[in-house]
Amino acid sequence: MAEHRKILSNRFDVEDAWTLPVAERHGAYRLARKAVTAMTPEAIRDEVRAANVRGRGGAGFPAGVKWGFLPKDADTVYLVINADEGEPGTFKDRQIMEKDPHRLIEGCICAMWAIGAHVTYIYVRCELVKSIRRLEAAIEEARNKGYLGRRPFGKDYPMEVHVHPGAGAYICGEETALLNSLEGKRGEPRLKPPFPAVEGAFGKPTIVNNVETIASVPDILEMGGKAWSDISLLPESFRDGGTRLYGVSGHVKNPGVFEAPVGITLRELIYDLGGGMLHDDRPLKGVIPGGSSTPVLHPDHVVHAPAETDPLHPWHGKSHLDVPMGVDPMRGIGTMLGTCCAIVMDSSVNMAEAARNLMKFYKHESCGQCTPCREGCGWLVDVLERIARGEGVREDVDLLVDISNNMMGNTICALADGTAMPMLAFIQKYPEDFIAAIERGLGAHTRLDASDASGASGASGRAA
Numbered sequence: 001m002a003e004h005r006k007i008l009s010n011r012f013d014v015e016d017a018w019t020l021p022v023a024e025r026h027g028a029y030r031l032a033r034k035a036v037t038a039m040t041p042e043a044i045r046d047e048v049r050a051a052n053v054r055g056r057g058g059a060g061f062p063a064g065v066k067w068g069f070l071p072k073d074a075d076t077v078y079l080v081i082n083a084d085e086g087e088p089g090t091f092k093d094r095q096i097m098e099k100d101p102h103r104l105i106e107g108c109i110c111a112m113w114a115i116g117a118h119v120t121y122i123y124v125r126c127e128l129v130k131s132i133r134r135l136e137a138a139i140e141e142a143r144n145k146g147y148l149g150r151r152p153f154g155k156d157y158p159m160e161v162h163v164h165p166g167a168g169a170y171i172c173g174e175e176t177a178l179l180n181s182l183e184g185k186r187g188e189p190r191l192k193p194p195f196p197a198v199e200g201a202f203g204k205p206t207i208v209n210n211v212e213t214i215a216s217v218p219d220i221l222e223m224g225g226k227a228w229s230d231i232s233l234l235p236e237s238f239r240d241g242g243t244r245l246y247g248v249s250g251h252v253k254n255p256g257v258f259e260a261p262v263g264i265t266l267r268e269l270i271y272d273l274g275g276g277m278l279h280d281d282r283p284l285k286g287v288i289p290g291g292s293s294t295p296v297l298h299p300d301h302v303v304h305a306p307a308e309t310d311p312l313h314p315w316h317g318k319s320h321l322d323v324p325m326g327v328d329p330m331r332g333i334g335t336m337l338g339t340c341c342a343i344v345m346d347s348s349v350n351m352a353e354a355a356r357n358l359m360k361f362y363k364h365e366s367c368g369q370c371t372p373c374r375e376g377c378g379w380l381v382d383v384l385e386r387i388a389r390g391e392g393v394r395e396d397v398d399l400l401v402d403i404s405n406n407m408m409g410n411t412i413c414a415l416a417d418g419t420a421m422p423m424l425a426f427i428q429k430y431p432e433d434f435i436a437a438i439e440r441g442l443g444a445h446t447r448l449d450a451s452d453a454s455g456a457s458g459a460s461g462r463a464a
């Protein structure tokens, strides 16, 4: 049975916790005060490194290591919070911003002090109107109370937090496209290097972190990095610590967002926290583990790790559903943990239709700078549409594979890989669905966006 631990989410159920008096009654800003008045920046950085907090935005890069890339002699450093949350199936960051915005602001204060920044920009997807309003109100409250502004907590170290609404483009969640958009330029990814930690916002060294990553910092300081890291169910060697906000949507009885230690399994997420399959007579067909850019997993597929030296050896022969949800274990079975928000699909879904639905999204969102991505996304949709109309031929399956292979590793940002890898996984794991679609078309199949697939687009997630 999955353990449901409320640390980061411990104020989610508290009435009016988005207001400063209520948040403070429940512990807010104690750690920001301690950090700024009683801790050195280096001590905070050490705790964050010891916490083994892997970035919660999708790539899973360790935050402590990223902070260490900042040049030592930088005159200006910025902190940028990625609150774009555009990944289909993902609806966790908005829970923090709507229910407990002061936790994020407190995290920003601790992080600014730790990395030598005076200004934070929170880049929020514009559709998240409630998040934007709650954050702006909370910043105003914190400023009035003297927690932000010229002398936070009486310290002669000015700090400001600004909310910057995006304009609703998925690609602006990619950190360098986000920086361009923040600067008022077209939201297109930049070539890396230079990485943002060296040359980021307005040409200055910048740390870009996800909402949940930074909102975890006060808890890390409260518990101590090592103790926070040890909450994880994964062996220490995986260096993947703490708790995470797990999302689950699609064909489950209880879709929502749940905090639990790193390393629970997809089976626990679906059947314990998610309440099990929505329809008792429709078994699980597949699960996308962490937002739509992560390759789908088949419940009947098992882990192949016969060598004792393989980190996944303890799970050799077990179902993919029983592998712990950590950054590296998920990579080990050919997918990604991503945003840790799973999309559950039952036996009514034809995976060619699921693929068509997702590929249409990526075609729409490709920024068009790179030919393999711009053209590849378009061709994938053209072929899938042809199949859906019942005009496909068997060679179309090979064509989809060929197009996907040509998209990967050849582009400026990871959107192309995040399109091609899921496409390949749908074909490799469910070839029979593509053949069926080629033979009969897709007219009658249940769509991912059918009315009972609650929350798949992220809009209706509940938090617990």
Ligand SMILES: Cc1cc2nc3c(=O)[nH]c(=O)nc-3n(C[C@H](O)[C@H](O)[C@H](O)COP(=O)(O)O)c2cc1C
Residues within 6 Å of the ligand: 054, 055, 056, 057, 058, 059, 060, 061, 063, 082, 083, 084, 085, 086, 087, 170, 171, 172, 173, 174, 175, 176, 208, 209, 210, 211, 213, 214, 413, 414, 415
């Ligand atoms: C196409 C694309 C979209 C992305 N969207 C988001 C997003 O909405 N939110 C986010 O935090 N990270 C997103 N990322 C990842 C960011 O580029 C970056 O890795 C992340 O903000 C770093 O924060 P973290 O280390 O705390 O995870 C996206 C990446 C790509 C390639």
Ligand code: SF4
Residues within 6 Å of the ligand: 171, 188, 189, 365, 366, 367, 368, 369, 370, 371, 373, 374, 411, 412, 413, 414, 415, 416
């Ligand atoms: S991979 Fe796609 S989204 Fe990323 S920069 Fe190239 S064209 Fe734009």
